[in-house]
Amino acid sequence: MMICIYLAFLVVMLYWLGLETRYEFNLLKFRDHSGLYLEDWLKRFNWDRSTLSQDCGELPHYKFYTEIVEILLSLARKMGGRYQEPLLFLRQGLQADLQSEKKIKELYLGTTLQIGLMVMITWGFILGASFLVEMKMKSVLLLGILIWQLIGVSSLPWIIRYCRKILFQDIGKLWKVLFVLKSLSKVPLSRTEILKISGAGDLEKITQKNLGPLVEKLLFICQKSREQGINSDEELSALMKELRFIENWHFELFEKRLVTVKLCLMAFFFLPSYLAFIFNLLGDLLALM
Numbered sequence: 001m002m003i004c005i006y007l008a009f010l011v012v013m014l015y016w017l018g019l020e021t022r023y024e025f026n027l028l029k030f031r032d033h034s035g036l037y038l039e040d041w042l043k044r045f046n047w048d049r050s051t052l053s054q055d056c057g058e059l060p061h062y063k064f065y066t067e068i069v070e071i072l073l074s075l076a077r078k079m080g081g082r083y084q085e086p087l088l089f090l091r092q093g094l095q096a097d098l099q100s101e102k103k104i105k106e107l108y109l110g111t112t113l114q115i116g117l118m119v120m121i122t123w124g125f126i127l128g129a130s131f132l133v134e135m136k137m138k139s140v141l142l143l144g145i146l147i148w149q150l151i152g153v154s155s156l157p158w159i160i161r162y163c164r165k166i167l168f169q170d171i172g173k174l175w176k177v178l179f180v181l182k183s184l185s186k187v188p189l190s191r192t193e194i195l196k197i198s199g200a201g202d203l204e205k206i207t208q209k210n211l212g213p214l215v216e217k218l219l220f221i222c223q224k225s226r227e228q229g230i231n232s233d234e235e236l237s238a239l240m241k242e243l244r245f246i247e248n249w250h251f252e253l254f255e256k257r258l259v260t261v262k263l264c265l266m267a268f269f270f271l272p273s274y275l276a277f278i279f280n281l282l283g284d285l286l287a288l289m
Contacts, residue, residue, distance in 0.1 A: 034062040035098050042069070042091045064176040065094050068183050071197065075187055086183040093179050096244075103251060108160055111258050115153055118270050122149070126277050141280055145273040152269030156261070163257050167250045170206045174243055177203065177218060181225070182236045191225045210249075214242055 037060035059066060059073075068090055072083045126142070180198035187194075195201075200222045206215050218239060221232045 034060045038062045090183050152265050159261050167254050170208050171247050178240050
């Protein structure tokens with residue numbers, strides 16, 4: 001009975017790790033390869049082709065990058081011209097974004113494997129101890145431990161998604177504004193329209209304190225661009241470097257929070273399961289004496 005429960009638990013763990021459901025892995029978007037497809041599309045794109053987007057295949061949709069590419073292609077079809085420099089700049093930003101997503105994925109998978117190792121150690125001890133003392137454990141207890149640990153493991157994607165949202169959501173908004181302003185700075189569009197596309201109106205909703213000074217600088221640039229109709233490429237580049245520094249710092253915070261999450265899961269879900277088995281085993285042994 002215990003061996004069957006242990007094998008069933010392993011099967012559930014493996015299935016959970018590879019599962020793509022709308023409730024967990026779709027929220028983390030670990031199987032979303034649209035960013036890689038868009039990067040490949042930009043690599044193969046050639047301005048000399050008459051139909052522009054059609055000859056390179058369907059344009060993949062990834063965050064705000066696709067929106068900027070579509071604007072550049074639309075302007076090229078309507079007014080002519082080439083926007084190779086904005087596309088190259090956009091591709092560089094896309095590569096940096098993909099590297100960031102890869103870091104988050106690696107941190108998540110590392111955390112998941114460590115939690116899985118805790119599960120295997122716990123059940124290895126339970127099965128080994130039961131075999132050594134030659135005692136049949138209560139099925140209700142084993143089932144309770146299994147369900148309790150499954151609850152802890154299943155909560156991991158939601159906790160990680162919440163931490164990611166808190167640390168990176170506002171940073172993503174800033175990246176969109178900066179990339180749109182930088183990529184479309186030399187296209188024949190009005191400053192008001194570019195600011196609308198960038199979502200600069202939502203900057204005041206950003207509440208993270210460490211992003212406050214950067215938001216103030218960006219709002220000033222947007223106001224100056226709207227009123228005077230000028231480009232601020234150098235100032236935007238400086239803000240992007242500053243934001244990249246803040247983003248790297250947030251990655252360090254994210255990693256530290258994952259360590260805290262692992263400790264909390266171990267203390268709340270795995271250690272009590274281990275102690276419950278120990279106390280039950282000792283109780284049964286004392287009853288036989």
